[in-house]
Amino acid sequence: MPAQTPTAAPLAPSATAAAPITVRSPRLGWFAVVSLTLGLFSIVTTEILPIGLLTPIGDTFGASDGTAGLMMTLPGILAAVAAPVVTVGTGRVDRRRMLCLLMAVLALANFLAACAPAYWLMMVSRVLVGCVIGAFWSIGVGLAERLVPAERVGRATAVIFSAVPLGSVLGVPAGTLLAQLAGWRAVFVTMGVLALGVLAALLVSLPPLAPQQVTRLAVLRDLLGTARARAGLAVTFLIVTAHFATYTYVTPFLADVTHAGPGLITAFLLAYGTAGIVGNFLAGARVRRAPRTTFALAAVLVAAATLLLPLLGTSRPGALALLLVWGLAYGAVPVCSQTWFATAAPHAPEAASVLFTSSFQATLSFGALAGGAVVDAASVSVVMVAGGAAAVLAATAAVCRPRG
Numbered sequence: 001m002p003a004q005t006p007t008a009a010p011l012a013p014s015a016t017a018a019a020p021i022t023v024r025s026p027r028l029g030w031f032a033v034v035s036l037t038l039g040l041f042s043i044v045t046t047e048i049l050p051i052g053l054l055t056p057i058g059d060t061f062g063a064s065d066g067t068a069g070l071m072m073t074l075p076g077i078l079a080a081v082a083a084p085v086v087t088v089g090t091g092r093v094d095r096r097r098m099l100c101l102l103m104a105v106l107a108l109a110n111f112l113a114a115c116a117p118a119y120w121l122m123m124v125s126r127v128l129v130g131c132v133i134g135a136f137w138s139i140g141v142g143l144a145e146r147l148v149p150a151e152r153v154g155r156a157t158a159v160i161f162s163a164v165p166l167g168s169v170l171g172v173p174a175g176t177l178l179a180q181l182a183g184w185r186a187v188f189v190t191m192g193v194l195a196l197g198v199l200a201a202l203l204v205s206l207p208p209l210a211p212q213q214v215t216r217l218a219v220l221r222d223l224l225g226t227a228r229a230r231a232g233l234a235v236t237f238l239i240v241t242a243h244f245a246t247y248t249y250v251t252p253f254l255a256d257v258t259h260a261g262p263g264l265i266t267a268f269l270l271a272y273g274t275a276g277i278v279g280n281f282l283a284g285a286r287v288r289r290a291p292r293t294t295f296a297l298a299a300v301l302v303a304a305a306t307l308l309l310p311l312l313g314t315s316r317p318g319a320l321a322l323l324l325v326w327g328l329a330y331g332a333v334p335v336c337s338q339t340w341f342a343t344a345a346p347h348a349p350e351a352a353s354v355l356f357t358s359s360f361q362a363t364l365s366f367g368a369l370a371g372g373a374v375v376d377a378a379s380v381s382v383v384m385v386a387g388g389a390a391a392v393l394a395a396t397a398a399v400c401r402p403r404g
Helices: 026-061 070-089 095-115 119-140 150-161 163-182 184-205 217-224 227-247 250-256 262-286 291-312 316-330 333-344 349-377 380-399
Strands: none
Touching: 026 070, 026 095, 026 119, 026 150, 026 163, 026 184, 026 250, 070 119, 070 217, 070 349, 095 119, 095 184, 119 349, 163 184, 163 262, 217 227, 217 349, 227 291, 227 316, 227 333, 227 349, 227 380, 250 262, 250 380, 262 291, 262 316, 262 333, 291 316, 291 333, 291 380, 333 349, 349 380
């Protein structure tokens, strides 16, 4: 899932505000918070690993860059479905049991990917990853208030959300580096081992967590009927499509157009990730005061970076400079989108969180799929221009106030 800051509302449905403290000691409560954080880190990193490993995985199975991009498409689609389905359909299932089960499934998915003899088994593993993404977000992120005392909930939430920018902006370069040293299969083995470690930590740290609130389908339907929520969906759709239609294929671009070697590509992606963390926290400090302006500025910078990349990205300094701008801008996008939905439904924060999660994941998949089609039909340079045009539309939509 995409980068967050603790200044924004939770991404997934949470327990009621009056939820009792369930953990029996502060130390064990913080252990549980760290365990959830590691779980989210492993999920986010597993989801986006194909961005950095697209070319070596595609070469292994004889798949084109566009076909290999399906590894990004399938998990997002399934996560978009899983978030509301799990939220509505698991009202009587203990949250501790579900979180542990989801970590076990994530470990299985990673081990399947590591030993996949054919591309179809790789895609099976990505299906499992998609189910875990939507379900874990829908039940796990809002548990901080049940794990620590009330005066520590804000800090605990910040710790949990820190997994998202760290996973999303550092996971790709770290996975790319490990793949260079030991092969891409070793990356998935490592993620499988991490998931098993998180499973053990959750078993030790989490107490029984009976569900206390379920967001009904009617609430989601009513939220979709508001003009502000629909506007948020439009802006999110355009900017996330622009980003993932292009960033999914940034590794082939750097290799084919910039003529950067594997080590330099890793360094470039690390620089992009660092800029993304900075952009995430800068937006978090500003978005509450000026949500439209912040969102529009982020979209304009994404547009500038992707539109100029085919022109200036032929040189290594030009590519690096544009990746820094891109990372800074996109680091702001998820927190802007999530805050938009939260302010659109202050009376139903859980429903707003589910809507954000589902829309973001579905659009992520669409963007990767659309980008793959353009790459296979034209080139990686053309997909950068197409993504830039979509980002321009996103900036326009962000500043246009909806009617009704």
